[in-house]
Amino acid sequence: MKWWKNKSFSYWLRVIHRDLGFLMVGVSLIYGVSGMLLNHMNGKDPSFQTTEATLTWKAGMDKEALTETWNATEGLPTLKRVFPVDEENIRLMLDGGVGIYNSGNGTLDYEVHKKRPIVYWFNRLHYNRVEGWNIMGDFFAISLIFFALSGMWMVKGKNGLKGRGKWYLLVGILIPLAYILLS
Numbered sequence: 001m002k003w004w005k006n007k008s009f010s011y012w013l014r015v016i017h018r019d020l021g022f023l024m025v026g027v028s029l030i031y032g033v034s035g036m037l038l039n040h041m042n043g044k045d046p047s048f049q050t051t052e053a054t055l056t057w058k059a060g061m062d063k064e065a066l067t068e069t070w071n072a073t074e075g076l077p078t079l080k081r082v083f084p085v086d087e088e089n090i091r092l093m094l095d096g097g098v099g100i101y102n103s104g105n106g107t108l109d110y111e112v113h114k115k116r117p118i119v120y121w122f123n124r125l126h127y128n129r130v131e132g133w134n135i136m137g138d139f140f141a142i143s144l145i146f147f148a149l150s151g152m153w154m155v156k157g158k159n160g161l162k163g164r165g166k167w168y169l170l171v172g173i174l175i176p177l178a179y180i181l182l183s
Helices: 009-023 025-039 063-072 117-126 133-154 165-182
Strands: 048-056 079-084 089-094 097-102 107-115
Touching: 009 025, 009 133, 025 117, 025 133, 063 079, 063 089, 089 107
Parallel strands: none
Antiparallel strands: 048 107, 079 089, 089 097, 097 107
């Protein structure tokens, strides 16, 4: 007789839950870290570090003078394109950013965005923006469903579903329902 035929359903549930859990640790960490960062964005994409600056230059410059002054100034990002927005403002398209020059008062406000490498890739995976990742995303989602369901039957007795486990299960279902109904 084969050794695996003598094992119970509970045994196999625990083995699969354990081994799949170890397999999903890396993916869980990526989704968890990315999820926390995305929850606390405060209007800014955590995948990028934004640098904002204001320069005060001569007022009344036109597109050509502005381009010449920008290119002559050390330490500024590469200027890609310059075009008027309205009678008073000129937009600067920069390598990784954008700026606005106000010809009335001579102020130039600009911002440049730089990728935060690890956070950028975590968020791309979280948003499913990497080609072929949807297969892994679906596998992870199915694994989470399996963890939730198998975990309910793994614990027996007073700590399981027949005991205090049913109350935790009920609260765990009521929390998202309350948010949905009270929003």
